[in-house]
Structures are given as C-alpha cells and as structure tokens.
Amino acid sequence: MDTNKSPEPTQASNFIRNIVAEDIKNNKNSGKVITRFPPEPNGYLHIGHAKSICLNFGLAAEFNGICNLRFDDTNPSKEEQEYVDSIMADVRWLGFDWQERLYFASDYFERLYDFAVQLINSGKAYVCDLSGDEIRQYRGTLTEPGKESPYRNRTVEENLDLFERMRKGEFPDGARVLRAKIDMSSGNINMRDPVMYRIKHEDHQRTGSKWCIYPMYDYAHPLSDSIEGITHSVCTMEYEDHRPLYDWFLEQLDICRTQQIEFARLNITYTVLSKRKLLKLVSENFVSGWDDPRMPTIAGMRRRGYPPAAIRNFCDRIGVGKRDSMVDMALLEFCVREDLNKTALRVMSVLKPLKVVITNYPEGQYDELDAVNNPEDSSAGTRKVPFSRELYIEQDDFMEEPPKQFFRLAPGREVRLRYAYFIKCESVVKDSAGNIVEIHCTYDPATRGGDAPDGRKVKATLHWVSAAHALDAEVRLYDTLFAKEAPDDIEEGMEFTENLNPKSLEKNIAKVEPSLKSAQPGAQYQFERLGYFCVDSFDSKTGHPVFNRIVTLKDEWAKIQKTAKK
C-alpha cells in the first residue's frame, strides 16, 4: 500500500497537486488517490518520462495513495520485450516501487472485447468496411465536417457477427475496423467516429497469436484506467483533445469514472526528447546506443553517472505547468553537481599532462602525502598520494605569458601543489619547434602539506600526479549532444540532426592517481578542479580504466576566457 519508496516527497505547489488535494478534501473517490505510469514499450525512457514518473509516484506517495506501472501494449508492431525490461529497470533505478502492481493493457484484452460488444449492443459502435484512405477522406478536415460512413447504420446483429468474425481472423489486415458512433460533424476530430479496433494478424509479445484484432489507445486507455480504479489519470497536453472521447467511453459503459489531467511535457535545452528522434539517433548510429552517455535517456544518464536523486530533485524543481517550456540544461547540471558535491570522493587526475621536473628534489626519492577524500564529508577520511621528482600538471595550468587574470603557474611564479608543496617555475624547456615539453621548478621543503610556515600566500593551487606512479586511463569528455539550444529549431527542409554537436565527445588518455586502480564500475569521483567522473560500466576493464565525465565543475577561469573572447 505504500509507495513511499520515493525520497524527498514533492512539496512544491502545482495545479495537479492542488486538484488532488481538493478532491481529497471533498472526499471524492472516498479520499483515495490511485495514479499510474503508463509507458508504451516501444522505446527507452528519457528524462521527460522521469518527470511523469516523479509526478505520478510522487502524488501517490504524498497523498498516501498508490501508483501502478502499466504498460500500454496495444500495438504489437512497435513493441518489444527489451523495452519492457529496460523500462522496469529504469523506473526502479529512479527509486520508485510499484510493488505487485505491474499491469499490462494486454491483460485486459478480453474485458475490452466484452465492453466493445456492449457498445455494439447499445448501438454505440459499428463495424466499418471503409479502407484507410476512405476513412481519412470521410473524416473531413480541420475546418470541414466529415461525412458519415455508409456502414454506420448496420444492424446490431450484423455488427456483432462481423466483429466476432474480425476476432476469429476471417478478414485480412485493414479490411474492417470497429468504430465508435459519435459525431462526424464534431469540431473535435477525435469524436468523428474514432477507430476502436483494427485487424493486425501479428503476434503480440505477451498474448502471442491469441488476438488478431487490437484496441486503439483512445479506447484501451480510459478503460484500463477505469479497470484499475485510477482516480487521477495524468498525461501530457496533446491528449487534451482526447479527453471528451476518454470521458465518452466511460460514460457510455457507465463504469468507474477517472479524471484525466494534462500537463506540459518537458523540453530541455541542447537536447531532444521525442522517442521518434531518439530512436533515429540510435538506429542511424549518431550515438552508440540508447545508453550512450550523451543521450537524455534514463539509461544514458545512469551510464553517464547522474545520480537518481539528482534527477528526482530536478523533476521537483522544474514544477508542473500547462504551457510550452524549455528548461535550461544548467538546472539539470546544477542538480547533478549539488548531489555529487556531497557524495563524490575527490581524487587528482591530469587530463592533458605537462611534465614538471622538481630540480631540487632528489632523484629516486618519493614521499607520501595525506589528501582529504571529501571536504564535505569528514567521515570519508584521507588517503596517501605519492610525490616524486617528476610530476604532471595540467597544460591549462601553465602559461608562459599569462594575462592579468591568470593566477596559475608561469615563469618565476610560485603556486601550491595540492596537499604537497609550493613550487616555483624556474625555466621552460622547449623542443626544436618551440613547443613547451616540460617545465623546471624548485620546491620549498618547508611547505610540505601545503602550508608555508612563514605565512606567505600563493594565488593558485594546482592538482598534479606523480609521473612514475600515475596510471593511464581513458577519459571521455562529454559536451551537449546538440550545438544549438533548441535543436528542433531548423530551417525548411533541414533535419534536426544537422544541429548535432560535432564536439559532443572527446576521448583522451589521462594520468590518474594510483588510488584509482581499484575503482569499481559505476563509481563516481570528483577529479579535483576538473569535474565529476564515473567509471564506465561497460567499457572499463582492469588494466584499461575508462572514465566518463559526468559534468564539469563550475569554472571561473573558463568563464573569464569566454567573455574575453567576445
């Protein structure tokens, strides 16, 4: 009975929550709240679904109700078991629990058929022999009313007979359909005798070859909701036009009424959130798969290293409304950093190594220094990091001719190596082409641990690794999948894929501190001063570690450079 598996119950006010609270106050539905998350198993879940999942499970949790997981599997040509499995895994990973309430619309096929017979008997449904093209023609247009089908006034007996024979498989695909008899002149096209059943001689992933007629969404959905006693059927705005039809079926059948409430679907900058487009990215190999870490899918975000709590938090913060909106990716990234800042262990890694030789440090000697694992969590403890004569620092941390705002290492300048010593740049070694190959520094032994006894200050602290002790690791630096804030904003005749970001993935070999040798798949770390990284669950192997960049740290210097360029 309890779906309180969802942490941080939603407190933010939104119009749906207000409706539910009001219904409870008025003792509507005897004060019960039953919601459902109804995915079609024809693709992977994405962050837009996460919004719906958080809303539906969150509502149930907050108002002491329940939330069902129901697969809307009414179209065997598009649906697959693979998707059922991934969807369940994703919902669980997000932190929600439907307990024993796992349902399928296909479980209701027999009852749906009986209800259809009932509608035929009451003269509210008929078998129509028009072809697909003809049905479209008869439907009229947005501005012109439709025409009634010549088959509209068949007798109940004939309809019953034909519908039964449809089920028995006597007719080929497309030969006939069952239609609701409503109003061909309605301004709402959904009410112009919508199709309820179509013939598809196709096996269903759950019912096998039992059926060759399958119900349409508009018919199956309200009845499935009603069968489960759903009190609040929450869906996205494009179904608003379908609500009169949704209500019509429940009214004609005089069964348990449930209230459909629509909200605006989520859009996020620099990505797309439509199954069709995501499927295209996968099937045409623009990405490596549904779980490519650049994808806005739950599987992609999980592999990227986004914590589920961060996603839940994001869904709470974006709120729920009815207007078209585009949420800033920066908010999602903020939520990810906020979570990881509290939990991720700090380590030092150098993405683009520049060799540093400490000329006054004895050759062959090494030392171990104490480093804090997480300044936000003292219980995370400390670790030892090796220090020696030859080190690597980040190429970006050295400039031969630094501009005013550059605080890092430069000729003649002293900086701190984190947890180690103050070092001073004495000279720069270049190759014949003039490229900097290494820099020579001296260190001050008195500053061991990172503090100067004489109280002198440095303006920068750099991360580093000991050259002899560092491990090589592949790092995958991800940027937004699309280069354009609104990827769908395209010129006539162009494809959204033209807006793909060619620099969305950059791979290179980094030098990482030796403590990372035992890093487990999925483990998240903060590479100090660089960002949060996650051990890739699929490609990372002992001897060949792979780290995905989850998100960068906020970077003041990058911002200064960016504004300077403009």
Place this chain on the structure above:
RNA sequence: UGGGGAGUCGUACAAUGGCAGUACGGCAGACUCUGGAUCUGCUUAUAGGGGUUCGAAUCCUCUCUCCCCAGCCA
C-alpha cells in the same frame, strides 16, 4: 478559416481579489589548500487595450502571439 490549450524576471515554477515570490542563470563581493563548495548583495517579469473593484497577474471584455489536433501510432 473548425476544435482545444497557453501567455508572470533570461529560464522554469509560485502567488487563486490584498506587499508579485522561489530556484537556476547572469553580475558584483566575502571566504577558501579545488578559480569547486559555502556566504552576501544586485539584476530583471504579470502580452496589449478597455472595464468591474477601495484594491486585479487573478474577475469581465476585445485584440495580439504561440502550441496541439485531420494514424487502422501512443
């Protein structure tokens, strides 16, 4: 041009006839052994006109703009 829906800081969401608020972003500063985190301050909004009211983002009215609908998809 039929039907449905939506317009509040840059973005997203509140305020349901009574001081337009919160978060992210941006800007400025403090602090800092991460140019991280943290802290402080600032910035900017009710699509437009008319009306009702002591008082309107909210109610009425006209206008404008944007989104969705013509699958035997969901």
